[in-house]
Amino acid sequence: MNNRLENIARILITISFSGVCLSAFAQNSLSLSNEHINMFWTQQEDEWILNTFEGKTGKGNKPFGTACGEYAFIYAKDKPTSDFLPIIENGDTLDFPGSLFKYVADDFNRATSGVPMNKAGEYIKFYPAKGYQSGGSIVFEQQTPCGNYKAVWTLDKQYPSDILLNISLSVNKDGYYSLATPTVSTISEENLAWGVVPGFFQGNAIQQSFPLSYAYAQGLPKYPVLCRESTITTLSSIMTNKEGLTMAVIPEPGQDRDPYEKDENTHSKLWKVALSHMNNEAKLTPVAYHPVLGESGSFLKKGEIAEFSVRITLRHSDWYSVYKHAIYDVYKLKYSFELRENKRSLSERLLKLYDYVLDDKTALWHEEEYKGRKLIAQSYLGGVAGADKDAMKNSDIGAVWMLARLSQDKQFNEKRIPYIRNFKILQQSQNGFFKGAVEGQYYLAKSKRFTEEWGNHFEPVAVTYYTMADLGNILLFEPENEEIKGLLKNGAERLLEWQQENGGWQVAYDRTTHQPIYTDLKDYRPTFYGLMIAYQLFGDKKYLEAAQNGADWIIDNAVNNGYFVGVCGDARFVNDFATIQISCALFDLYEMTSDKKYLDAAIETAKIYTTSIYTHPVPNKEIKTIKGKEVEDWQLSQIGSNFEHGGSMGSAVPSGPILLASHCAYFLKLYKATGDELFCDLARLAALGKDAFVNEGTGVASYYWSQFDNGSGPFPHHAWWQIGWIYDYLVTEAEVRSNGKISFPRGFMTAKVGPHKALGFTPGKINGQKVNLILRKDFVETDNPNIDYITAQSASGDAIYVVFLNGQSKKNRFSYKINLSSIGNKAKMQKGQADMDGFGYKIIKIRK
Structure with missing residues (x-):
C-alpha cells in the first residue's frame, strides 16, 4: 500500500529541480527522492509517518529496514547523577571488571550510569502533527509538552547519498534537554551484516554478554548505550544490512567537544555528542544525541533553543566506504595536511x-x-x-x-x-x-x-x-x-x-x-x-x-x-x-x-x-x-x-x-x-x-x-x-x-605495542646497489625540519647514499650539508640545495 500511495503521489504532483524530487499528494503525503535515496511520508490520523526509506541497489530500490519516522528527545528537570546502575547478567548482579583492575574500574562504573545506559530522564516520543514542503526541504513540526519541535530534511546536492537533517526544540520550561535523531528505519538482528560505532564496538550480531560488547568491542551491546565522545574516534554510527545497504548518522562538524579548550584539557570533561546503535526501545538503527543530557549545553531556560545538525547517509556499499565518507568528506581529513x-x-x-x-x-x-x-x-x-x-x-x-x-x-x-x-x-x-x-x-x-x-x-x-x-x-x-x-x-x-x-x-x-x-x-x-x-x-x-x-x-x-x-x-x-x-x-x-x-x-x-x-x-x-x-x-x-x-x-x-x-x-x-x-x-x-x-x-x-x-x-x-x-x-x-x-628486509614485530620491525641485520638495495643502513651523529644537516632522511653505505664501501623525504603535502626547498668526515671519509663536507614535491623523495649518491 505504501508503494502504491507513493507512485500516485509521484504521478499527480511532482516538483522537480536539480535532480531532486519533492512530492505532495492531497496534503497527506510528502517525499524526498533522488537517484540514490527515496523517502516517503504519509499523514495518518494527524501524525506524519515515514513509510519508505529506500536506497538504490543493483537490483533497484531496496528498503534499508522497517521505515518509522518517530521523533524523540529527552527531558529531565534535575541533572542526572553519575552513579552506576546495577546490571543483571546471567541472573546475577554484574561484578565487572572486579576490584583487582583499579585503573579501569571507575571509568566502567561511570560508563554504566544513567545517561550512558540510556536510563536517565524522560523520553518524549511523537510523530509530528504538521508537515509541509518549504523550498527544497520537507519540514515537520510538533508542539510537545516541553516546547515546539521542528525538523528540516534536505537532500544534499554535493553528496547525493546524504540527507541533511536539522532539528530544533524551543523549550517552554527550564530543565535539561537532549535531542535524539529520529528513528528513520530499524533492522532486525537477522538482517544485520555489520554495525560499528568507531572506537567503541563493532560486529555482525548483538552480543549477549554485556562486558564483551561494551568493554571489549566484541559485537553490539544488547542495551541502547550512549557512547561517550572521548573515545568515539570517528563521529558516526554505521549499520549495514544483508542487502548491502549501509545507513549512517554523522553529526555535522563543530558540535563535537574540543579536547583542549583555550587553556584546559577538556578531552574527557566535555561530552557534547553521543552515538548509539539502537534507539531507546533497543531496536537496531544508528542514532545520535546532542546535547548530552546533564552535560555541557543541555541546561536550557524557558525560551532557549536546542539545535542539532546531522547527515543521514544511505549507500549501497559496505560500512568502510561510508566510514571513509565521514572521515574525508564530512570531517575533512585532508585539511590536516595543510x-x-x-x-x-x-x-x-x-x-x-x-x-x-x-x-x-x-x-x-x-x-x-x-x-x-x-x-x-x-x-x-x-x-x-x-x-x-x-x-x-x-x-x-x-x-x-x-x-x-x-x-x-x-x-x-x-x-x-x-x-x-x-x-x-x-x-x-x-x-x-x-x-x-x-x-x-x-x-x-x-x-x-x-x-x-x-x-x-x-x-x-x-x-x-x-x-x-x-x-x-x-x-x-x-x-x-x-x-x-x-x-x-x-x-x-x-x-x-x-x-x-x-x-x-x-x-x-x-x-x-x-x-x-x-x-x-x-x-x-x-x-x-x-x-x-x-x-x-x-x-x-x-x-x-x-x-x-x-x-x-x-x-x-x-x-x-x-x-x-x-x-x-x-x-x-x-x-x-x-x-x-x-x-x-x-x-x-x-x-x-x-x-x-x-x-x-x-x-x-x-x-x-x-x-x-x-x-x-x-x-x-x-x-x-x-x-x-x-x-x-x-x-x-x-x-x-x-x-x-x-x-x-x-x-x-x-x-x-x-x-x-x-x-x-x-x-x-x-x-x-x-x-x-x-x-x-x-x-x-x-x-x-x-x-x-x-x-x-x-x-x-x-x-x-x-x-x-x-x-x-x-x-x-x-x-x-x-x-x-x-x-x-x-x-x-x-x-x-x-x-x-x-x-630493505625486515625483522619480526616488536613485543606487545604494534607491528613495527627492526632493520639493518642484512643489506638492502638502493637503485639496484646492495647497501647497508647506517645512522651517525653530525652526518647530515638540513635547514628545513620538514625534511627527513635516511642514510646508507654501499656494501662494497665505495658510495654513500642519503635519501631525503619531504614530510609535507606541499613543495619544499631546502639546503643540506653532508659531513663525510663523520663516517671516516677524508672529504670534509658536501653541500647542496634541492626542491621536492609534496611527500616526495630525493636520493643523493656520493662516491667515496
Missing part, C-alpha cells in the same frame, strides 16, 4: 633519542647480578605486582640490536648489548609447565626475581612476544648464537604444547595452579605469530602448519566477527594494538604461503583497526595556551593518533590517544598493497607534526596525549619503541615513494 609542520624532523629526533638511551642517568639504567651473570635494564616506575620501586625492564629488543648495528657505537655495543642479552637469557623459564616462557617482563632488583606486570598469571601470547619475537630479532643480528637458538626452540615447543586442537590458545594460566583463568575471554591475539618466527628461523614445516592452524582459527572467530582482545593486563586485556599485530601477522603469513585468504583477512583487520585512530574534531589555527606557551589548535590535535585502548574503560577515556605510532610503517605497506589512501594518510598524520608532545630535552614523546610534552616520565624504555617505529616508518616511506627502488 596545517601540519615539524619543529624538528623525525631524523633529528632519532639522534636525540640515541643520546637519551645511552645516558645512564636520564634513561635510568641499572646493573644487577643474577644467577652469576650481570644484567642491565631500565627502571620501570609504573605499577608492577610485588614491586618496591625496584622494577626494571627492557623493551623493543629489535630496536636495541638495530641501533647497535646502525650506529656501530662502541659504548653501546660493549656496555649495553651483552648485558641486555643476559637479561633476555635469564628471563626465560627453563623447566616445568612454563619451560620456554619468560618468568616475567620485569626484573625486581630487591627480591631478585622476574615477574609479570599484573596478576598471578602467564599468557601464551607472552611467549610469542618475549621469547619468540625478542630472541628471533637477536638471532637475525647474531645468527650463530647457539644459546639463543636453544631458548627460541624452547619457546616454539611451548607454543605447540599449549595450542588447542581448534588452533587457539588460552588467554592465561594461573602461575600456581596452572589452570586456565580469564575464561570469559578467548585469545583473539597474534599468538600464532610466534610459530611463524620459529618456521622462518628453523625451517620446520610443523611450525608453519601450526601457525596456519592458529591463523585460521583467528580468521573464523576473531576477524570475521570483529572480536579482539588486548595485551594490557592492568586493563583486563581490553582490545588494543594487538589487533593491528594480527593484521600484520596475517599479511606476513600471506607472503610465506601465497594464500590470499590471509591477505584478505589482514586487510579487513586493518580496516577495523583504523577505528582505533581519531579523525575528529576538525583542527584549526586558534591560539591556545598550554604550560604558559601559546600554540595553535592543530598542534594539540588528536587526529591521526591511535588509542592504546578505547571504548567504555580503556586508557583513552581519561587520557586520550597515545603518541606511540607503531602501525605507521605497516599502514604504508597496506597502502602500497591496496591503494587505499586512508592507510597512507593516517600513517603520516600519526607520524608528523607532533612536536607539542615531544620533550625538548630528551626527544622522547609522551605516551598519552594528556601528558603533552612531559616525555617518558616513569617509563624510559618507551624511547626504544619510538626509535623502532620512527626508523621503520622513515625507511618504509622511502620504499613506498620510490616504488621499490629502495628496499
